[in-house]
Amino acid sequence: MRGQQPPGGVERPRLRTGAAAFTAFAALAATGLVAGPAVGAPSASPCTLPRTGAHHSLGLDTWNGSYPRPTRALDAVMIFLSFPDSEPLTTPAELAADHFPATSEYFDRASYGRFELRPHVRSDWTPMPRESGAYDIQRDWDSGKRAAYLRDAIAAVDARVDFSLYDIVYLVADPDAPGVDSDATKVVNLEHPLEVDGTEIKRVVTVFERHPPDRNVLAHETGHVFDLPDLYHRPADGKGDWDTHVGDWDVMGSQFGLAPDLFGWHKWKLGWLSRAQVTCVQGPAQLVSLEPTDAPPTESGALGTRLAVVRTGPDSVLAIEARGATGNDAETCTQGVLLYRVRNGAASGDGPVQVVDAHPDTQACEDRSVYPPLADAPLGEGETFTVPGTGVRVEVADRTETGGWTVKISPPVVD
Template identity: 75%
Template sequence: MSRIPQPEVYVEPQQPPGGVERPRLRSTAAAFTSLMALAATSLVAGPTVAAAPEGPCALPRTPAHHSLGLDTWNASYPRPDHALDAVMIFLSFPDSRPLTSPAELAADHFPATSGFYERASYGKFRLRAHSEPRWLEMPYASTAYGIRRDWDPKRRKAYMRDALSVADPLVDFSQYDVVYLVADPDAPGVDSDATKVVNFDRPLRADKTDISRVVTVFERHPPDRNVLAHETGHVFDLPDLYHRPVDGKGDWDTYVGDWDVMGSQFGLAPDLFGWHKWKLGWLDRRQVRCVAPSGTSLLTLEPIAAEQAVGGSAGTRLAVVRTGKNTSLAIEARGATGNDGHTCTEGVLIYRVRSEAASGRGPVEVVDTHPRSEACWEQSVYPPLADAPLGIGETFTVPGERTRVEVADRTPTGAWTVKITTGA
């Protein structure tokens, strides 16, 4: 059984399912010619909403925690559009002798986490990890801090202050953008479910540097897959995409299933959604197609996880249909490559984005284009969404949105030819 994902600590009418149409397949050449003719009649007027610098389909950032609006960047978070430095600090306790070395624990997470982000960003972002070589002993026993999933705020704050206090004489915090506090996984008071990002309402200060947030790592050895990639996403202002049931029971993966590491660290296709990549600065305007609110558009979508050719032209990675002041439909291709190399299905994925929805409250919801079927029972974190993408020859009308998506074919290079009809 997979461990239930741990939410970040904050300092602060459903549509009926749609159906897939599977028309009788024409030849690839005939389908493409027909769609090109339709595309020539497309309307090109933009949505009747104010245009942001990123274009008319960029949603505004709202006060919601980790808002997915991207007309502006929240300057309290480091933006990963250049190389950033991270430090791993290893904490032991008087009541336990570590059974593993700091080097072994560092190797649990790096270079895997750096590799995840280098692939996700198409090489535009490098996370450079620096590890302290020794254990730093905390002043109190591990059991004294009450470490657990829903941690008492006073005990959590005491843990943070003690950790930074023992590290400050050896670590120059002014040199780092990201701080990982890694606890001895074998100490009796350490709970692996407590791994999370902690935001401070008032920054702590060390080396004349404000520390606004840290990643507290309590993982087992070896750790859960992609867990640090998930937590690091919060450091860059990305939200939790899973659904936490009110009573803690039930399925946590109903919003996005396997399709983004911010939903599940165990996902089969954990690469970040194209919307996230746009927000983080890894996709530019040339790679995002704002679809007109009425008409028919034909485009070719490169798989979101595929590498970008060095010096080559930037292909379209994301199509966006603006549906309201704070809402959009996003359309992208997912293929078995890069971070998505272990996906069990390929095709064109559709999802809703809400910039007014806070982290953990459904800022992204994948549209299930095959609501009556499931896939990958033995591997998927949520089989009902494992077959969410549209395949070749399939057409889907998004419930309540007057938007129809048709997948015509796949090019020899692996891109997908897609027709999007809006306002119908």
């Protein structure tokens, strides 16, 4: 970790798929599928990192077809699970309101209106056959007990839900059941997809959140459904700072971040930014006018340039974008030009993105930021910074009439 009703007649009884189908749950992986087929390659560019076999690779020359790409409306079913050892203290409608419409609104803003997440919320509790403690729910879940939980949940609700109608499955447990651990919320990927109702279920979002839940938690987990990686750093002992890689700057780092909008690189990967909105900086210094990635499009629908990229190696780039105080970033601590490194071979949780701190000797918003040393990472007007280890020099000149940022980017001189 770290609604609306479905249309009439959608959920109807039908022939059962058979118990044998559930044997696919025997092989589960909480952290991923193997690299899937490549589809939808964007225009070739020297700044387009190739996708690798790393889990949730941030290479974007191709799309991993094992994941739904959010360039069209996607339907999500939200199912509520109760247990025989606990009478729910909340209603499904109350729990659904914890996540929707907020999660759909988050993605509408992040995608510039190009993606719609449509929730279909069950109005009743689905009884599980075993007590909550029998599943030993926890963050690092035993695979066998996790498989039993998913098997029981799907079997319990399958008579009333046609899974072939949905792209995403949210299983929400009664938050007040004694065996439910709120730290266990995550996406479970099926190493061997399960066929139910003539469709393959490749992953399930298991929700164990308190009521009310952590801020933006479902947006974070849904990001994994779209092949986005964890950007936080998990200490070996589980203690210490988790947010040293990106701080507040992307919901895939922390759902509590002050600026949780997705990085421009993520938006490019997901298909919300096209090559026309990305400047690949090569050769001599280049002047770029960057519109904030969190700002909505103009009335005409134009986005302008939202991302600049400098290739820094065979498997890495330096990304440069402007961040404002609009949209998902309305509560940001600071505004300015943000720099970050992207590595296509780094797996989820291994630092595929690292924000460059342009003010390493200071910090900001100690009372609100998840990681104050990076809260003031962006460059402001009139500031210049040379990125260590790359030789890339970034100079911020002024603001444009539209609120953009004029930036001079100078790649290192190659003899």
